[in-house]
Amino acid sequence: MDKTQQVQSMTETLSKFIAYFGKVLPDDIRQKLEELRKIETTPMAALIYDTMFKNQELAAKLNRPSCQDTGVIQFFARVGTRFPLIDDLSEIFRNSVLDATKHAPLRHNSVETFDEYNTGLNVGYRTPSIDWEIVPKSDKLDVDIYMAGGGCTLPGRAMVLMPGAGYEGVADFVLDVMTSYGPNACPPLLVGVGVATSVETAAILSKRALMRPLGSHNPNEKAALMERELTKAIDAIGLGPQGLKGERSVMGVHIENAARHPSTIGVAVNTGCWSHRRGNIAFGPDLTYTIVSHKEAVL
Template sequence: MENVEKMTAVMASFVGYSGKILPDDVTAKLKELASKENAPLAKTIYETMFKNQELAKELNRPSCQDTGAIQFFVKCGAKFPLIGELEQILRESVLRATKEAPLRHNSVETFDEYNTGKNVGKDVPSIFWEIVPGSDKCEIDTYMAGGGCTLPGKAGVLMPGMGYEGVVKFVMDIMTSYGLNACPPLVVGVGVATSIDVASLLSKKALFRPLGKHNPNERAAKTEKLLEDGINKIGLGPQGMGGASSVLGVHIENSARHPSVIAVAVNTGCWSHRRANIVWNGDLSFTVTSHKDYKYE
Protein backbone atom coordinates (compact mmCIF):
# COMPACT_ATOMS: atom_id res chain seq x y z
CA MET A 1 0.00 0.00 0.00
CA GLU A 2 1.53 3.27 -1.15
CA ASN A 3 0.47 5.35 1.85
CA VAL A 4 1.81 2.78 4.33
CA GLU A 5 5.16 2.75 2.56
CA LYS A 6 5.32 6.55 2.52
CA MET A 7 4.68 6.89 6.24
CA THR A 8 7.06 4.06 7.07
CA ALA A 9 9.87 5.58 5.01
CA VAL A 10 9.40 9.05 6.52
CA MET A 11 9.25 7.72 10.09
CA ALA A 12 12.41 5.63 9.55
CA SER A 13 14.21 8.70 8.25
CA PHE A 14 12.85 10.87 11.07
CA VAL A 15 13.84 8.44 13.83
CA GLY A 16 17.35 8.17 12.42
CA TYR A 17 17.63 11.95 12.08
CA SER A 18 16.54 12.49 15.68
CA GLY A 19 19.50 10.44 16.84
CA LYS A 20 21.93 12.74 15.03
CA ILE A 21 20.49 16.23 15.38
CA LEU A 22 19.23 17.59 18.69
CA PRO A 23 15.88 19.43 18.90
CA ASP A 24 16.10 23.16 18.24
CA ASP A 25 15.16 24.14 21.80
CA VAL A 26 17.73 21.78 23.34
CA THR A 27 20.52 23.20 21.18
CA ALA A 28 19.49 26.74 22.08
CA LYS A 29 19.40 25.92 25.81
CA LEU A 30 22.84 24.29 25.73
CA LYS A 31 24.25 27.43 24.10
CA GLU A 32 22.57 29.57 26.76
CA LEU A 33 24.03 27.50 29.62
CA ALA A 34 27.47 27.46 28.00
CA SER A 35 27.47 31.25 27.71
CA LYS A 36 26.83 31.56 31.47
CA GLU A 37 29.50 29.05 32.50
CA ASN A 38 32.73 30.24 34.08
CA ALA A 39 34.37 26.99 35.23
CA PRO A 40 37.20 26.15 32.77
CA LEU A 41 36.49 22.40 32.65
CA ALA A 42 32.76 22.94 32.21
CA LYS A 43 33.38 25.39 29.36
CA THR A 44 35.63 22.83 27.66
CA ILE A 45 32.97 20.13 28.02
CA TYR A 46 30.36 22.36 26.39
CA GLU A 47 32.77 23.05 23.53
CA THR A 48 33.19 19.30 23.12
CA MET A 49 29.41 18.82 23.08
CA PHE A 50 29.01 21.35 20.28
CA LYS A 51 31.89 19.81 18.32
CA ASN A 52 30.24 16.43 18.77
CA GLN A 53 27.04 17.80 17.26
CA GLU A 54 28.90 19.29 14.31
CA LEU A 55 30.59 15.98 13.57
CA ALA A 56 27.34 14.03 13.93
CA LYS A 57 25.81 16.21 11.22
CA GLU A 58 28.90 16.25 9.03
CA LEU A 59 29.49 12.49 9.20
CA ASN A 60 25.78 11.59 9.26
CA ARG A 61 26.21 9.51 12.40
CA PRO A 62 24.37 9.38 15.76
CA SER A 63 25.46 12.03 18.25
CA CYS A 64 25.76 9.42 21.02
CA GLN A 65 26.74 5.77 20.67
CA ASP A 66 23.79 4.79 22.88
CA THR A 67 20.83 5.38 20.59
CA GLY A 68 18.53 4.04 23.27
CA ALA A 69 15.41 1.95 23.27
CA ILE A 70 12.96 3.59 20.87
CA GLN A 71 9.67 4.83 22.30
CA PHE A 72 6.66 6.40 20.58
CA PHE A 73 3.95 8.47 22.24
CA VAL A 74 1.05 8.67 19.80
CA LYS A 75 -1.90 11.06 19.95
CA CYS A 76 -3.94 9.76 17.04
CA GLY A 77 -7.21 11.01 15.65
CA ALA A 78 -9.95 8.38 15.38
CA LYS A 79 -10.31 9.34 11.69
CA PHE A 80 -6.61 9.13 10.81
CA PRO A 81 -6.56 6.91 7.69
CA LEU A 82 -3.72 4.61 8.82
CA ILE A 83 -4.71 4.16 12.45
CA GLY A 84 -5.06 0.41 11.97
CA GLU A 85 -1.63 0.05 10.37
CA LEU A 86 0.21 2.47 12.63
CA GLU A 87 1.80 0.02 15.08
CA GLN A 88 3.28 -2.04 12.26
CA ILE A 89 4.44 1.15 10.52
CA LEU A 90 6.31 2.31 13.62
CA ARG A 91 7.85 -1.11 14.23
CA GLU A 92 9.04 -1.33 10.63
CA SER A 93 10.40 2.22 10.80
CA VAL A 94 12.63 1.18 13.72
CA LEU A 95 13.91 -1.85 11.78
CA ARG A 96 14.83 0.38 8.84
CA ALA A 97 16.35 3.14 10.97
CA THR A 98 18.50 0.56 12.75
CA LYS A 99 20.16 -0.32 9.43
CA GLU A 100 20.09 3.07 7.73
CA ALA A 101 20.97 5.54 10.53
CA PRO A 102 22.53 3.28 11.87
CA LEU A 103 21.27 2.69 15.43
CA ARG A 104 23.01 0.59 18.06
CA HIS A 105 21.28 -2.70 18.83
CA ASN A 106 19.64 -2.08 22.20
CA SER A 107 16.79 -4.58 22.42
CA VAL A 108 17.62 -7.48 24.77
CA GLU A 109 14.90 -10.06 25.38
CA THR A 110 14.27 -10.11 29.13
CA PHE A 111 15.05 -13.42 30.88
CA ASP A 112 16.23 -15.02 27.62
CA GLU A 113 19.17 -12.59 27.63
CA TYR A 114 19.90 -12.23 23.94
CA ASN A 115 20.12 -9.13 21.79
CA THR A 116 17.72 -9.27 18.85
CA GLY A 117 20.12 -7.18 16.76
CA LYS A 118 17.15 -5.27 15.32
CA ASN A 119 16.06 -2.81 18.04
CA VAL A 120 12.71 -4.59 18.10
CA GLY A 121 11.57 -7.28 20.50
CA LYS A 122 8.70 -8.16 22.78
CA ASP A 123 6.66 -4.93 23.08
CA VAL A 124 9.65 -2.95 21.75
CA PRO A 125 9.51 -0.30 20.42
CA SER A 126 7.24 0.93 23.20
CA ILE A 127 4.09 2.57 21.83
CA PHE A 128 1.76 4.59 24.08
CA TRP A 129 -1.60 5.58 22.64
CA GLU A 130 -4.11 8.40 23.03
CA ILE A 131 -7.14 8.51 20.72
CA VAL A 132 -8.57 11.91 19.75
CA PRO A 133 -12.26 11.71 18.75
CA GLY A 134 -13.24 13.35 15.48
CA SER A 135 -9.69 14.19 14.35
CA ASP A 136 -7.86 12.94 11.26
CA LYS A 137 -4.42 14.07 12.51
CA CYS A 138 -1.76 11.96 14.20
CA GLU A 139 0.89 13.51 16.45
CA ILE A 140 3.89 11.33 17.28
CA ASP A 141 6.59 12.03 19.85
CA THR A 142 9.66 9.85 19.37
CA TYR A 143 12.23 9.27 22.08
CA MET A 144 15.53 7.43 22.41
CA ALA A 145 15.63 6.15 25.99
CA GLY A 146 19.34 5.67 26.60
CA GLY A 147 20.78 3.61 29.44
CA GLY A 148 22.35 6.52 31.30
CA CYS A 149 19.35 8.81 31.25
CA THR A 150 17.05 5.92 32.18
CA LEU A 151 19.13 4.91 35.21
CA PRO A 152 17.81 7.62 37.61
CA GLY A 153 14.21 6.61 36.88
CA LYS A 154 12.30 5.94 40.07
CA ALA A 155 8.73 6.01 41.36
CA GLY A 156 7.07 5.70 44.74
CA VAL A 157 3.92 6.42 46.69
CA LEU A 158 4.14 8.88 49.58
CA MET A 159 1.99 9.20 52.67
CA PRO A 160 -0.23 12.27 52.26
CA GLY A 161 1.29 13.91 55.31
CA MET A 162 4.59 14.21 53.46
CA GLY A 163 2.91 16.76 51.20
CA TYR A 164 4.56 18.40 48.24
CA GLU A 165 7.68 18.90 50.33
CA GLY A 166 7.90 15.11 50.16
CA VAL A 167 7.71 15.28 46.36
CA VAL A 168 10.60 17.75 46.28
CA LYS A 169 12.66 15.61 48.66
CA PHE A 170 11.97 12.51 46.54
CA VAL A 171 13.27 14.26 43.41
CA MET A 172 16.30 15.76 45.13
CA ASP A 173 17.28 12.41 46.66
CA ILE A 174 17.37 10.91 43.16
CA MET A 175 19.34 13.81 41.71
CA THR A 176 21.97 13.69 44.45
CA SER A 177 22.29 9.89 44.11
CA TYR A 178 22.01 9.17 40.39
CA GLY A 179 21.89 12.50 38.57
CA LEU A 180 25.51 12.45 37.47
CA ASN A 181 25.01 9.03 35.80
CA ALA A 182 22.60 10.53 33.28
CA CYS A 183 25.07 12.86 31.52
CA PRO A 184 24.00 16.34 32.72
CA PRO A 185 22.73 18.93 32.11
CA LEU A 186 19.45 17.05 32.41
CA VAL A 187 15.82 17.39 31.50
CA VAL A 188 14.02 16.24 34.64
CA GLY A 189 10.49 14.95 34.19
CA VAL A 190 8.34 14.60 37.31
CA GLY A 191 4.93 12.94 37.47
CA VAL A 192 2.52 13.43 40.39
CA ALA A 193 -0.63 11.33 40.54
CA THR A 194 -2.53 8.73 42.58
CA SER A 195 -0.76 5.56 41.52
CA ILE A 196 2.78 4.65 40.60
CA ASP A 197 1.90 3.66 37.02
CA VAL A 198 0.16 6.94 36.17
CA ALA A 199 2.90 9.01 37.82
CA SER A 200 5.55 7.12 35.83
CA LEU A 201 3.79 7.73 32.52
CA LEU A 202 3.33 11.42 33.32
CA SER A 203 7.01 11.79 34.22
CA LYS A 204 8.00 10.44 30.79
CA LYS A 205 5.48 12.68 29.02
CA ALA A 206 6.99 15.62 30.87
CA LEU A 207 10.24 15.08 28.96
CA PHE A 208 8.50 15.96 25.68
CA ARG A 209 7.40 19.43 26.74
CA PRO A 210 9.37 22.14 24.90
CA LEU A 211 12.01 23.73 27.11
CA GLY A 212 10.92 27.03 28.62
CA LYS A 213 7.25 26.07 28.92
CA HIS A 214 5.88 25.56 32.41
CA ASN A 215 3.03 23.67 33.98
CA PRO A 216 -0.14 25.80 33.62
CA ASN A 217 -0.87 25.38 37.34
CA GLU A 218 0.80 28.25 39.20
CA ARG A 219 1.82 26.12 42.20
CA ALA A 220 3.20 23.35 40.01
CA ALA A 221 5.16 25.91 37.97
CA LYS A 222 6.61 27.34 41.18
CA THR A 223 7.68 23.85 42.24
CA GLU A 224 9.37 23.38 38.87
CA LYS A 225 11.38 26.54 39.48
CA LEU A 226 12.28 25.53 43.05
CA LEU A 227 13.49 22.14 41.84
CA GLU A 228 15.47 23.68 38.99
CA ASP A 229 17.22 26.06 41.39
CA GLY A 230 17.84 23.28 43.89
CA ILE A 231 19.31 20.83 41.37
CA ASN A 232 21.52 23.56 39.89
CA LYS A 233 22.88 24.26 43.36
CA ILE A 234 24.05 20.65 43.65
CA GLY A 235 26.72 21.66 41.15
CA LEU A 236 26.67 18.58 38.91
CA GLY A 237 27.53 20.67 35.87
CA PRO A 238 28.00 19.29 32.35
CA GLN A 239 28.78 15.55 32.37
CA GLY A 240 28.80 15.65 36.18
CA MET A 241 32.20 17.34 36.29
CA GLY A 242 31.03 20.45 38.13
CA GLY A 243 29.59 23.73 36.92
CA ALA A 244 26.94 26.39 37.29
CA SER A 245 24.04 24.54 35.66
CA SER A 246 22.88 20.96 36.10
CA VAL A 247 19.53 21.00 34.28
CA LEU A 248 18.10 22.05 30.94
CA GLY A 249 14.72 22.22 32.61
CA VAL A 250 12.41 20.64 35.19
CA HIS A 251 8.91 19.70 33.99
CA ILE A 252 6.07 18.49 36.21
CA GLU A 253 2.98 16.77 34.80
CA ASN A 254 0.15 15.93 37.18
CA SER A 255 -3.29 14.41 37.45
CA ALA A 256 -5.86 14.53 40.22
CA ARG A 257 -5.12 12.06 43.02
CA HIS A 258 -6.71 10.07 45.81
CA PRO A 259 -6.69 12.09 49.06
CA SER A 260 -4.80 9.34 50.91
CA VAL A 261 -1.71 9.12 48.70
CA ILE A 262 0.72 11.12 46.59
CA ALA A 263 2.46 9.08 43.92
CA VAL A 264 5.59 10.61 42.41
CA ALA A 265 7.89 9.47 39.62
CA VAL A 266 11.04 10.80 37.96
CA ASN A 267 12.40 10.30 34.45
CA THR A 268 15.43 12.12 33.08
CA GLY A 269 16.79 13.06 29.69
CA CYS A 270 20.52 13.57 29.15
CA TRP A 271 22.16 16.61 27.52
CA SER A 272 21.79 14.78 24.21
CA HIS A 273 18.02 14.82 24.64
CA ARG A 274 16.85 12.95 21.56
CA ARG A 275 13.16 13.60 21.44
CA ALA A 276 11.32 14.67 18.32
CA ASN A 277 7.79 15.63 17.32
CA ILE A 278 6.00 15.10 14.01
CA VAL A 279 2.35 15.81 13.18
CA TRP A 280 0.68 13.91 10.33
CA ASN A 281 -2.42 15.20 8.56
CA GLY A 282 -5.17 13.08 7.09
CA ASP A 283 -3.75 13.51 3.57
CA LEU A 284 -0.34 12.26 4.90
CA SER A 285 1.35 15.62 4.65
CA PHE A 286 3.30 16.30 7.82
CA THR A 287 4.89 19.01 9.93
CA VAL A 288 7.96 18.62 12.13
CA THR A 289 7.81 20.92 15.16
CA SER A 290 11.01 19.92 16.95
CA HIS A 291 13.63 20.23 14.17
CA LYS A 292 13.19 23.16 11.77
CA ASP A 293 15.85 21.88 9.37
CA TYR A 294 14.51 18.36 8.92
CA LYS A 295 13.69 17.48 5.33
CA TYR A 296 12.65 14.11 3.99
CA GLU A 297 14.60 13.21 0.88
Protein backbone atom coordinates in the same frame (compact mmCIF):
# COMPACT_ATOMS: atom_id res chain seq x y z
CA MET B 1 -1.39 6.36 -3.43
CA ASP B 2 -3.22 3.22 -2.38
CA LYS B 3 -3.24 2.13 1.26
CA THR B 4 -0.18 -0.11 0.91
CA GLN B 5 1.82 2.73 -0.60
CA GLN B 6 0.65 5.12 2.11
CA VAL B 7 1.78 2.72 4.83
CA GLN B 8 5.13 2.30 3.13
CA SER B 9 5.59 6.02 2.64
CA MET B 10 4.81 6.83 6.28
CA THR B 11 7.12 4.05 7.49
CA GLU B 12 9.95 5.49 5.38
CA THR B 13 9.29 9.02 6.61
CA LEU B 14 9.44 7.92 10.25
CA SER B 15 12.52 5.80 9.64
CA LYS B 16 14.32 8.76 8.06
CA PHE B 17 13.19 11.04 10.87
CA ILE B 18 14.52 8.64 13.52
CA ALA B 19 17.84 8.49 11.67
CA TYR B 20 17.88 12.28 11.43
CA PHE B 21 17.19 13.16 15.05
CA GLY B 22 19.68 10.53 16.22
CA LYS B 23 22.28 12.86 14.73
CA VAL B 24 20.77 16.32 15.15
CA LEU B 25 19.42 17.52 18.50
CA PRO B 26 16.06 19.33 18.63
CA ASP B 27 16.12 23.12 18.24
CA ASP B 28 15.13 23.84 21.85
CA ILE B 29 17.86 21.59 23.27
CA ARG B 30 20.57 23.12 21.07
CA GLN B 31 19.49 26.61 22.07
CA LYS B 32 19.46 25.73 25.77
CA LEU B 33 22.92 24.16 25.64
CA GLU B 34 24.27 27.35 24.08
CA GLU B 35 22.57 29.41 26.79
CA LEU B 36 24.04 27.24 29.55
CA ARG B 37 27.52 27.36 27.99
CA LYS B 38 27.51 31.16 28.35
CA ILE B 39 26.79 30.89 32.07
CA GLU B 40 29.65 28.52 32.88
CA THR B 41 32.88 30.20 33.95
CA THR B 42 35.25 27.38 34.90
CA PRO B 43 37.56 26.13 32.12
CA MET B 44 36.47 22.50 32.64
CA ALA B 45 32.75 23.26 32.29
CA ALA B 46 33.36 25.49 29.28
CA LEU B 47 35.55 22.85 27.64
CA ILE B 48 32.89 20.16 28.10
CA TYR B 49 30.22 22.32 26.49
CA ASP B 50 32.54 23.17 23.62
CA THR B 51 33.25 19.46 23.16
CA MET B 52 29.50 18.77 23.05
CA PHE B 53 29.11 21.38 20.29
CA LYS B 54 32.06 19.92 18.38
CA ASN B 55 30.48 16.47 18.79
CA GLN B 56 27.24 17.77 17.29
CA GLU B 57 29.03 19.42 14.41
CA LEU B 58 30.90 16.22 13.58
CA ALA B 59 27.81 14.03 13.99
CA ALA B 60 26.04 16.05 11.29
CA LYS B 61 29.10 16.32 9.05
CA LEU B 62 30.14 12.67 9.26
CA ASN B 63 26.60 11.27 9.45
CA ARG B 64 27.20 9.67 12.85
CA PRO B 65 24.95 9.38 15.92
CA SER B 66 24.99 12.24 18.40
CA CYS B 67 25.78 9.62 21.07
CA GLN B 68 26.84 5.99 20.59
CA ASP B 69 23.86 4.89 22.71
CA THR B 70 20.96 5.37 20.31
CA GLY B 71 18.65 4.05 23.00
CA VAL B 72 15.44 2.10 22.93
CA ILE B 73 12.91 3.83 20.69
CA GLN B 74 9.72 4.96 22.40
CA PHE B 75 6.63 6.48 20.74
CA PHE B 76 4.18 8.89 22.37
CA ALA B 77 1.30 9.22 19.94
CA ARG B 78 -1.70 11.54 20.09
CA VAL B 79 -3.85 10.07 17.37
CA GLY B 80 -7.19 11.20 16.06
CA THR B 81 -9.87 8.52 15.84
CA ARG B 82 -10.31 9.54 12.19
CA PHE B 83 -6.65 9.44 11.23
CA PRO B 84 -6.71 7.32 8.05
CA LEU B 85 -3.90 4.93 9.04
CA ILE B 86 -4.89 4.49 12.70
CA ASP B 87 -5.30 0.71 12.27
CA ASP B 88 -1.80 0.38 10.83
CA LEU B 89 0.12 2.66 13.18
CA SER B 90 1.55 -0.02 15.51
CA GLU B 91 3.07 -1.83 12.54
CA ILE B 92 4.23 1.43 10.96
CA PHE B 93 6.03 2.42 14.17
CA ARG B 94 7.62 -1.02 14.54
CA ASN B 95 8.72 -1.22 10.93
CA SER B 96 10.15 2.29 11.03
CA VAL B 97 12.40 1.17 13.90
CA LEU B 98 13.45 -1.96 11.99
CA ASP B 99 14.25 0.16 8.96
CA ALA B 100 16.08 2.87 10.92
CA THR B 101 18.15 0.19 12.69
CA LYS B 102 19.61 -0.79 9.33
CA HIS B 103 19.78 2.57 7.64
CA ALA B 104 20.55 5.13 10.40
CA PRO B 105 22.13 2.87 11.71
CA LEU B 106 21.06 2.39 15.35
CA ARG B 107 22.92 0.43 18.00
CA HIS B 108 21.24 -2.87 18.88
CA ASN B 109 19.54 -2.13 22.17
CA SER B 110 16.73 -4.63 22.50
CA VAL B 111 17.37 -7.61 24.76
CA GLU B 112 14.53 -10.08 25.27
CA THR B 113 13.92 -10.22 29.01
CA PHE B 114 14.28 -13.67 30.66
CA ASP B 115 15.55 -15.21 27.41
CA GLU B 116 18.46 -12.75 27.51
CA TYR B 117 19.42 -12.41 23.89
CA ASN B 118 19.77 -9.28 21.84
CA THR B 119 17.31 -9.35 18.96
CA GLY B 120 19.76 -7.28 16.91
CA LEU B 121 16.77 -5.45 15.46
CA ASN B 122 15.81 -2.90 18.14
CA VAL B 123 12.38 -4.50 18.26
CA GLY B 124 11.19 -7.29 20.52
CA TYR B 125 8.32 -8.33 22.73
CA ARG B 126 6.34 -5.10 23.45
CA THR B 127 9.21 -3.03 22.05
CA PRO B 128 9.17 -0.34 20.75
CA SER B 129 6.82 0.92 23.44
CA ILE B 130 3.88 3.02 22.30
CA ASP B 131 1.99 5.39 24.57
CA TRP B 132 -1.40 6.18 23.02
CA GLU B 133 -3.57 9.21 23.58
CA ILE B 134 -6.76 9.01 21.53
CA VAL B 135 -8.11 12.32 20.23
CA PRO B 136 -11.84 12.12 19.41
CA LYS B 137 -13.13 13.56 16.13
CA SER B 138 -9.63 14.37 14.86
CA ASP B 139 -8.06 13.13 11.63
CA LYS B 140 -4.48 14.02 12.63
CA LEU B 141 -1.52 12.35 14.27
CA ASP B 142 1.04 14.07 16.45
CA VAL B 143 3.86 11.86 17.69
CA ASP B 144 6.93 12.30 19.85
CA ILE B 145 9.65 9.75 19.26
CA TYR B 146 12.35 9.34 21.85
CA MET B 147 15.67 7.53 22.07
CA ALA B 148 15.81 6.31 25.66
CA GLY B 149 19.53 5.87 26.34
CA GLY B 150 20.74 3.65 29.17
CA GLY B 151 22.54 6.33 31.19
CA CYS B 152 19.67 8.78 31.21
CA THR B 153 17.11 6.04 31.90
CA LEU B 154 18.99 4.61 34.92
CA PRO B 155 18.08 7.38 37.42
CA GLY B 156 14.35 6.67 36.88
CA ARG B 157 12.55 6.15 40.19
CA ALA B 158 8.93 5.98 41.37
CA MET B 159 7.25 5.56 44.73
CA VAL B 160 4.02 6.23 46.56
CA LEU B 161 4.27 8.71 49.42
CA MET B 162 2.00 8.93 52.44
CA PRO B 163 -0.34 11.88 51.92
CA GLY B 164 1.17 13.63 54.95
CA ALA B 165 4.48 13.83 53.07
CA GLY B 166 2.83 16.54 51.00
CA TYR B 167 4.52 18.38 48.17
CA GLU B 168 7.60 18.79 50.37
CA GLY B 169 7.84 14.99 50.13
CA VAL B 170 7.71 15.23 46.34
CA ALA B 171 10.55 17.76 46.35
CA ASP B 172 12.61 15.60 48.76
CA PHE B 173 12.12 12.58 46.53
CA VAL B 174 13.20 14.41 43.39
CA LEU B 175 16.25 15.91 45.09
CA ASP B 176 17.27 12.53 46.55
CA VAL B 177 17.20 11.03 43.07
CA MET B 178 19.18 13.93 41.64
CA THR B 179 21.90 13.90 44.30
CA SER B 180 22.22 10.08 44.14
CA TYR B 181 21.97 9.34 40.43
CA GLY B 182 21.87 12.65 38.53
CA PRO B 183 25.59 12.72 37.64
CA ASN B 184 25.29 9.31 35.91
CA ALA B 185 22.88 10.66 33.32
CA CYS B 186 25.24 13.02 31.45
CA PRO B 187 24.03 16.45 32.68
CA PRO B 188 22.77 19.04 32.03
CA LEU B 189 19.56 17.12 32.58
CA LEU B 190 15.97 17.52 31.62
CA VAL B 191 14.09 16.31 34.69
CA GLY B 192 10.58 14.93 34.25
CA VAL B 193 8.40 14.59 37.35
CA GLY B 194 5.02 12.84 37.47
CA VAL B 195 2.61 13.37 40.37
CA ALA B 196 -0.49 11.16 40.52
CA THR B 197 -1.95 8.25 42.53
CA SER B 198 0.28 5.26 41.94
CA VAL B 199 3.68 4.33 40.59
CA GLU B 200 2.55 3.61 37.03
CA THR B 201 0.34 6.69 36.65
CA ALA B 202 3.13 8.91 37.98
CA ALA B 203 5.79 7.13 35.90
CA ILE B 204 4.16 7.59 32.51
CA LEU B 205 3.53 11.26 33.30
CA SER B 206 7.17 11.74 34.27
CA LYS B 207 8.22 10.41 30.86
CA ARG B 208 5.60 12.45 29.01
CA ALA B 209 7.03 15.47 30.82
CA LEU B 210 10.31 14.85 28.96
CA MET B 211 8.48 15.22 25.64
CA ARG B 212 7.40 18.79 26.41
CA PRO B 213 9.43 21.47 24.66
CA LEU B 214 11.87 23.43 26.81
CA GLY B 215 10.42 26.72 27.96
CA SER B 216 6.92 25.23 28.41
CA HIS B 217 5.35 25.31 31.86
CA ASN B 218 2.75 23.28 33.69
CA PRO B 219 -0.58 25.11 33.25
CA ASN B 220 -1.28 24.90 36.98
CA GLU B 221 0.36 27.91 38.66
CA LYS B 222 1.42 25.98 41.75
CA ALA B 223 2.93 23.18 39.69
CA ALA B 224 4.72 25.76 37.52
CA LEU B 225 6.10 27.36 40.70
CA MET B 226 7.37 23.95 41.79
CA GLU B 227 9.05 23.51 38.39
CA ARG B 228 10.92 26.77 38.95
CA GLU B 229 11.83 25.98 42.57
CA LEU B 230 13.07 22.50 41.70
CA THR B 231 15.14 23.97 38.87
CA LYS B 232 16.81 26.34 41.34
CA ALA B 233 17.32 23.56 43.90
CA ILE B 234 18.84 21.07 41.44
CA ASP B 235 21.00 23.78 39.91
CA ALA B 236 22.28 24.53 43.43
CA ILE B 237 23.71 21.00 43.58
CA GLY B 238 26.14 22.29 40.93
CA LEU B 239 26.32 19.16 38.79
CA GLY B 240 27.57 21.10 35.77
CA PRO B 241 28.06 19.51 32.36
CA GLN B 242 28.73 15.75 32.58
CA GLY B 243 28.45 15.98 36.39
CA LEU B 244 31.93 17.54 36.67
CA LYS B 245 30.73 20.65 38.51
CA GLY B 246 29.34 23.89 37.21
CA GLU B 247 26.84 26.66 37.73
CA ARG B 248 23.86 24.75 36.36
CA SER B 249 22.63 21.16 36.55
CA VAL B 250 19.52 21.15 34.42
CA MET B 251 18.08 22.28 31.12
CA GLY B 252 14.68 22.30 32.81
CA VAL B 253 12.29 20.60 35.22
CA HIS B 254 8.89 19.59 33.83
CA ILE B 255 6.05 18.38 36.03
CA GLU B 256 2.99 16.54 34.72
CA ASN B 257 0.19 15.74 37.13
CA ALA B 258 -3.14 13.94 37.49
CA ALA B 259 -5.79 14.00 40.21
CA ARG B 260 -4.84 11.50 42.93
CA HIS B 261 -6.36 9.24 45.56
CA PRO B 262 -6.62 11.29 48.80
CA SER B 263 -4.54 8.71 50.68
CA THR B 264 -1.58 8.58 48.32
CA ILE B 265 0.85 10.75 46.42
CA GLY B 266 2.45 8.81 43.61
CA VAL B 267 5.66 10.45 42.40
CA ALA B 268 8.09 9.47 39.67
CA VAL B 269 11.24 10.93 38.15
CA ASN B 270 12.63 10.39 34.66
CA THR B 271 15.70 12.10 33.26
CA GLY B 272 16.83 13.16 29.82
CA CYS B 273 20.52 13.82 29.17
CA TRP B 274 22.26 16.65 27.27
CA SER B 275 21.90 14.53 24.12
CA HIS B 276 18.12 14.56 24.46
CA ARG B 277 17.08 12.96 21.19
CA ARG B 278 13.39 13.64 20.95
CA GLY B 279 11.63 14.25 17.66
CA ASN B 280 8.14 15.65 17.22
CA ILE B 281 6.35 15.17 13.90
CA ALA B 282 2.72 15.89 12.99
CA PHE B 283 0.78 14.27 10.14
CA GLY B 284 -2.38 15.53 8.49
CA PRO B 285 -5.11 13.29 7.04
CA ASP B 286 -3.44 13.42 3.61
CA LEU B 287 -0.19 12.28 5.31
CA THR B 288 1.65 15.51 4.66
CA TYR B 289 3.83 16.17 7.67
CA THR B 290 5.44 18.96 9.67
CA ILE B 291 8.57 18.41 11.71
CA VAL B 292 7.96 20.49 14.79
CA SER B 293 11.08 19.80 16.84
CA HIS B 294 13.67 20.44 14.11
CA LYS B 295 12.71 23.42 11.95
CA GLU B 296 15.54 22.93 9.47
CA ALA B 297 15.14 19.19 9.01
CA VAL B 298 15.00 17.84 5.49
CA LEU B 299 14.34 14.12 5.24
